[in-house]
Amino acid sequence: MSTVPSITLDNGVEIPQLGLGVWQVEDAIVTDVVASAFETGYRHIDTAAIYGNETGVGKAIAASGLPRDELFITTKLWNSEQGYDSTLKAFDTSLEKLGLEYVDLYLIHWQSLQRDLYVDTWKAFEQLYADKRVRAIGVSNFHEPALRRIFEETTIRPAVNQIELHPALPQDELRAFNAENDIVTEAWSPLASGELLANPALATIGAKYGKSAAQVMIRWHLQLGNVVIPKTVTPSRIQENFEVFDFRLDNDDMAAIADLETGVRTGGDPDVFG
Ligand SMILES: NC(=O)C1=CN([C@@H]2O[C@H](COP(=O)(O)OP(=O)(O)OC[C@H]3O[C@@H](n4cnc5c(N)ncnc54)[C@H](OP(=O)(O)O)[C@@H]3O)[C@@H](O)[C@H]2O)C=CC1
Numbered sequence: 001m002s003t004v005p006s007i008t009l010d011n012g013v014e015i016p017q018l019g020l021g022v023w024q025v026e027d028a029i030v031t032d033v034v035a036s037a038f039e040t041g042y043r044h045i046d047t048a049a050i051y052g053n054e055t056g057v058g059k060a061i062a063a064s065g066l067p068r069d070e071l072f073i074t075t076k077l078w079n080s081e082q083g084y085d086s087t088l089k090a091f092d093t094s095l096e097k098l099g100l101e102y103v104d105l106y107l108i109h110w111q112s113l114q115r116d117l118y119v120d121t122w123k124a125f126e127q128l129y130a131d132k133r134v135r136a137i138g139v140s141n142f143h144e145p146a147l148r149r150i151f152e153e154t155t156i157r158p159a160v161n162q163i164e165l166h167p168a169l170p171q172d173e174l175r176a177f178n179a180e181n182d183i184v185t186e187a188w189s190p191l192a193s194g195e196l197l198a199n200p201a202l203a204t205i206g207a208k209y210g211k212s213a214a215q216v217m218i219r220w221h222l223q224l225g226n227v228v229i230p231k232t233v234t235p236s237r238i239q240e241n242f243e244v245f246d247f248r249l250d251n252d253d254m255a256a257i258a259d260l261e262t263g264v265r266t267g268g269d270p271d272v273f274g
């Protein structure tokens with residue numbers, strides 16, 4: 001079984017660089033999917049309150065028998081719950097559904113500019129961190145101006161910014177800004193939600209190593225230093241997406257993948273959505 005490398009967050013907490021995303025995995029089946037991932041060797045699961053499957057994820061954790069400190073569990077605060085008090089309440093609900101005493105990473109799901117509550121929300125995150133109910137706090141779908149406001153008006157900097165990122169949307173500028181500020185970049189929809197799986201350039205690169213387009217994309221993320229959380233409900237793909245530690249893309253491969261940039265998003269634009 002491969003050992004997944006980890007990245008050290010700015011507070012010293014280690015995050016496994018590869019995890020399983022569980023958006024659009026129904027609560028009724030997520031328990032089996034997460035169990036299959038644990039069996040394969042995954043220890044990092046990315047869920048969110050809005051995914052409606054924290055209960056099922058919690059069941060898989062409880063049934064796994066794995067030591068809690070070997071797992072890395074992320075969940076996220078949904079937009080409608082932003083604000084200081086509602087954040088603390090929503091966190092309690094997530095923790096109860098997951099059946100956990102703490103989560104490893106709690107994220108503000110979207111900057112939600114229209115609500116303009118993210119600074120108050122972040123202060124509640126700081127409280128949860130001080131109370132040791134989360135090992136690390138971060139954001140998702142935040143652009144530079146909102147990050148700068150957090151830096152200026154609060155005490156703790158986000159450890160992670162989880163953003164849409166894949167070969168069509170490599171996010172070079174935001175990745176660089178994150179890195180300059182010791183924020184780890186986590187890639188959501190790392191396979192472009194499935195849209196790049198039939199890309200011929202990725203297939204050609206994969207053929208050199210006996211790997212699939214999905215494996216090439218996951219490897220690209222790992223080599224860029226992203227945390228990557230591909231989603232699949234299919235056991236053979238759970239395994240396939242884990243077999244990415246026995247090859248290395250060369251500079252020509254990385255350049256060919258850089259050519260796939262189109263700037264097209266599969267999800268919402270953080271400056272508009274949320
Ligand atoms: N913070 C945020 O706002 C967001 C966070 N996310 C997070 O990112 C995770 C991943 O993003 P997501 O949008 O789900 O999409 P991904 O980019 O991970 O792609 C998932 C799709 O690719 C398919 N797939 C996965 N592996 C393979 C493979 N080896 N071969 C062929 N097909 C494959 C899956 O099919 P199948 O399942 O049928 O096997 C599914 O259709 C989410 O689950 C969630 O945790 C996602 C969106 C927004």
Ligand SMILES: O=C1CO[C@H](CO)[C@@H](O)[C@@H]1O
Binds near residue numbers: 023048050267
């Ligand atoms: O993580 C995500 C997937 O689900 C949500 C919608 O239901 C998205 O908004 C979000 O970005």
